[in-house]
Amino acid sequence: MRILLVGAGGVGDAIAKIAARRDFYEQIIVSDYDEARAHRTVDWITEKHGPDVAARFDTAQIDASDPEVVARVAREHRATHVMNAVEPKFVPSIFAGALAAGADYLDMAMSLSEPHATDPYSETGVKLGDDQFAQAGDWETAGRLALVGMGVEPGLSDVFARYAADHLFSEIDELGTRDGANLVVTDDAGNEIFAPSFSIWTTIEECLNPPVIWEKDAGWFTTPPFSEPEVFHFPEGIGPVECVNVEHEEVLLMPRWVDAKRVTFKYGLGEEFINVLRVLHLLGLDSTTPVRVRSANGPVEVAPRDVVAAGLPDPATIGPRMTGKTCAGLWVTGTGTDGQPREVYLYHVSDNEWTMREYESQCVVWQTALNPVIALELLARGTWSGRGVLGPEAFDAEPFLELMRAPEAEGGYGQAWGLEDRLAS
Amino acid sequence: MRILLVGAGGVGDAIAKIAARRDFYEQIIVSDYDEARAHRTVDWITEKHGPDVAARFDTAQIDASDPEVVARVAREHRATHVMNAVEPKFVPSIFAGALAAGADYLDMAMSLSEPHATDPYSETGVKLGDDQFAQAGDWETAGRLALVGMGVEPGLSDVFARYAADHLFSEIDELGTRDGANLVVTDDAGNEIFAPSFSIWTTIEECLNPPVIWEKDAGWFTTPPFSEPEVFHFPEGIGPVECVNVEHEEVLLMPRWVDAKRVTFKYGLGEEFINVLRVLHLLGLDSTTPVRVRSANGPVEVAPRDVVAAGLPDPATIGPRMTGKTCAGLWVTGTGTDGQPREVYLYHVSDNEWTMREYESQCVVWQTALNPVIALELLARGTWSGRGVLGPEAFDAEPFLELMRAPEAEGGYGQAWGLEDRLAS
Structure with missing residues (x-):
């Protein structure tokens, strides 16, 4: 190879x-x-x-x-x-x-x-x-x-879906990818700062696109952004995180090979991040259409989303200042192989301290x-x-x-x- | 004259x-x-x-x-x-x-x-x-x-303070200016839009400056922005509005001429607006220091706050699309002239429909x-x-x-x- x-x-x-x-x-x-x-x-x-x-x-x-x-x-x-x-x-x-x-x-x-x-x-x-x-x-x-x-998502989540279908369930109601983290980024003084662990430009794109859901009867359909908020409990000390529907590949992949009644993807953006995205949208600051703005050299045209991105730390540089874990996984409900109701969460956790030490790689990226x-x-x-x-x-x-x-x-x-x-x- | x-x-x-x-x-x-x-x-x-x-x-x-x-x-x-x-x-x-x-x-x-x-x-x-x-x-x-x-604030609120001291109270605990409104701005299709009735640039300046408070024992001191949130009930159908401390002239004026134990100013920004200001601050979008941003003509330098202002409707133009009332007033607590505990709210309400009809002037401006x-x-x-x-x-x-x-x-x-x-x- x-x-x-x-x-x-x-x-x-x-x-x-x-x-x-x-x-x-x-x-x-x-x-x-x-x-x-x-x-x-x-x-x-x-x-x-x-x-x-x-x-x-x-x-x-x-x-x-x-x-x-x-x-x-x-x-x-x-x-x-x-x-x-x-x-x-x-x-x-x-x-x-x-x-x-x-x-x-x-x-x-x-x-x-x-x-x-x-x-x-x-x-x-x-x-x-x-x-x-x-x-x-x-x-x-x-x-x-x-x-x-x-x-990892898509990827490991899809592997989990096949595993659940083959080994854990006789009938699957929902294949729900659920992603959450407790990552914190601090500044030089040790104060927590707002610093997304992935590109804010891409995150805005991903989160403001209409989320897609699949259901056996309805096929694929979409909802407004941030729909169906739920608090999902993540393992290994991450704990409860507010998750919302986000457009993601799993929903397009799993129904093609795995039998289920419903397939969803919810991202644990957390209340603060969802709020930030909502406000950016409310004020039109998510827009990629340039607006006319005064500058020291006269009026210029810039895309508000580029200004938002320009003001935040580069996600590639925050690994050393980040602590916490990220969890990727699949929540599955349905009937177990024993005929009884079953609900499982299959997951993998990546710890930033470990990935930085072993690979000098931020945990979200490494996973x-x-x-x-x-x-x-x-x-x-x-x-x-x-x-x-x-x-x-x-x-x-x-x-x-x-x-x-x-x-x-x-x-x-x-x-x-x-x-x-x-x-x- | x-x-x-x-x-x-x-x-x-x-x-x-x-x-x-x-x-x-x-x-x-x-x-x-x-x-x-x-x-x-x-x-x-x-x-x-x-x-x-x-x-x-x-x-x-x-x-x-x-x-x-x-x-x-x-x-x-x-x-x-x-x-x-x-x-x-x-x-x-x-x-x-x-x-x-x-x-x-x-x-x-x-x-x-x-x-x-x-x-x-x-x-x-x-x-x-x-x-x-x-x-x-x-x-x-x-x-x-x-x-x-x-x-009106400062101004009418200070007149109310003198009136309360001279005619309503024998001893004043707090002179608390409280300002709130139920103004709504709609777009051409009749949908409510985010459109502050005053310059967002100035509002950011006013609201992110450290709020000042006066107390008889401590003199003037400041707090972090948005401190001491409270829900204040405004009259004439405006109802409850979340108010927070904001730096304002009344706190500097009233203690010079009116005897009170405490003087405050709280602005009924409302939860949504406070949240918007918080997020702008969190992301550094309130800043007036230019950041380097890509544009179709190469990198340019713009102040994030100017970009925020550029994307919102001009407050001078929203009068005809605005409905609701604004209330300016002074909440006073202490001992009445009869020696009994007393709490009053002295206020003036301005209705946008009336000020537009009579003066072609938006109600906040007219008041x-x-x-x-x-x-x-x-x-x-x-x-x-x-x-x-x-x-x-x-x-x-x-x-x-x-x-x-x-x-x-x-x-x-x-x-x-x-x-x-x-x-x-």
Whole structure:
């Protein structure tokens, strides 16, 4: 297996660092528009693991927006797999470039949606991943695999869905991805500050898009932003966090392979963050349409959302000033294999202190990066195989979760995941 | 009496329109940096009241930031009184210009404060009006009067304080100005929109400055913004509104002339507006320090607060789309003249529908303008007189409130004010 990793930002960097402890691949080519970023990643690996490990890594410059460039770089490096680790707006070009180069493809976020033109808060328009699934035939014909949505959410959550269906439930009422954290960022004086652990620009986009829900009878439909608020209790000391519906890939993936009555995604933004987003929307500060504003050099035109982003700390820099844990998981309700009502929460927790110490990687970013590495290892072993455009739930979940949980000394990743039986307590 | 009115913005315009129905003065010179605005005001008066009334008005161009220009215009028009109706940042220049021209002076907001350098949320720095009171000796020596803070708040609220001390209480525990409204602004489709009835730029300044409180034992001190929230019940259908401490002139004026144990000012911003201000502060969007932001023409530098203001409707334009009432008043607790505990709310309500119909003036603006006109009439009659720098509470409140309340047919202003005995119900 020769992997072209596209993007050496936070997640790409962490993917390379995690893979550096494994040996299932022949070569990883770390590529970025700014090749210096790729070099930084490989330098870290060299320092941490020595030249023998580093010898399995190479770097390349790449323009992810151009499918022909992606295909050329993939061919030059004889890539068997293209791992997309950049912003979702580049999905179409990398997806096309990988197919053109005859490589398999993985990503962690799917092609973008467009709201319904006249009824955005009840009907779907173009859905997340629609553009990719529309090309499934080409991938099948070519005998190639595109494993889409293979991060943590989507990704691990989808693996949990398949696991619940195969091993825990005879009938599933709801597959509800629930994500929450207790992360706190402090300034130099130790005071808590408002500093989102991910791009506020992207978060506004994600949270103000109409959330999508799937129901067996109704199919896919949308709601207004922040709908159906609920307080979800997260494990390992995170505790209760207010969650709301958010547009996310799981809702588009799970119903294609797993039988359930309802599929939802709720994000534990917390009351404060939801409030911030609401106020930004109320005042039009979420807008990407430029407004005319006075400046020392006369009137200028700026997008309010860019001004909001400009005033906040760069999420890439806050890792060292952050404490707490983030939890990704799937809440499942229905009838257990014993015929009794069952409610479980399957989850994985990532602690920022640990990820910073082991990987110099912020925990939200690191947790995302872990899962595609495990998936690549299963594909390299042949444990997972397929063709066409497939989600994580199209594959047997047990070997994934087993490899994830097994101690490093026994060949695993040493990442415990949890199963909480919520009716049993 | 010959009045130089400085500023033909919202409040200046309304002062001229209210005065046009009275005849206590010889001439009012409506002046503005943009003389066309002054002409618009006089044109309205001509159309509404005819040429005889309009003959008592003149216009002038003025630069309010230059004391020499203010003095020259005042002398040219033989002004006996200079009425300041522009932003408080121009107080020092108009104040100095009036004294230089040998005229008396009135304003509706006092010279600006500066926070304490090291302990802004518990100690005062430069207080509102400090610069003006520092010059009181010059005014006394010259035998001239500066009647400061003579709008509605400060202004009418201070008149109420003197009235309560003279006629309602033997001992006052708290003089608490309380301001609230139920104003709603709608868009063309009739949907309620977020549109402050006053400049968001100024409101941010006012609300994020450390609020000042006066106590007999402690003197003046400050608190963090939005301190001591309370729900105050306003009369005439406005109902309960959440109020918080805000820096305001009453707290600096009342203790100088009226005996009380505590003096406060709370503004009924309402939960939504307080929340908006908090979020703007949390994200640094209240800042006036420019940040670097991308734009279509490359990076530019803009102040976040200017971007916030640029995205909201101009408060001067929302009168026709606004409904509701605004209430200004003073809540007083202590011991009544009968020796029994007493709690009263003295207030005046202004209804936007009425002020728009009668004066084409938005109710918040019109209510501010009413009070200096009454004060000028009392000064013209000689009912009120004084020298030095004095607040409204330095004068007998009864003739003010009587003139205000008396029907127009009987020579008054026909503006009822209320007294609610809150322990009697």
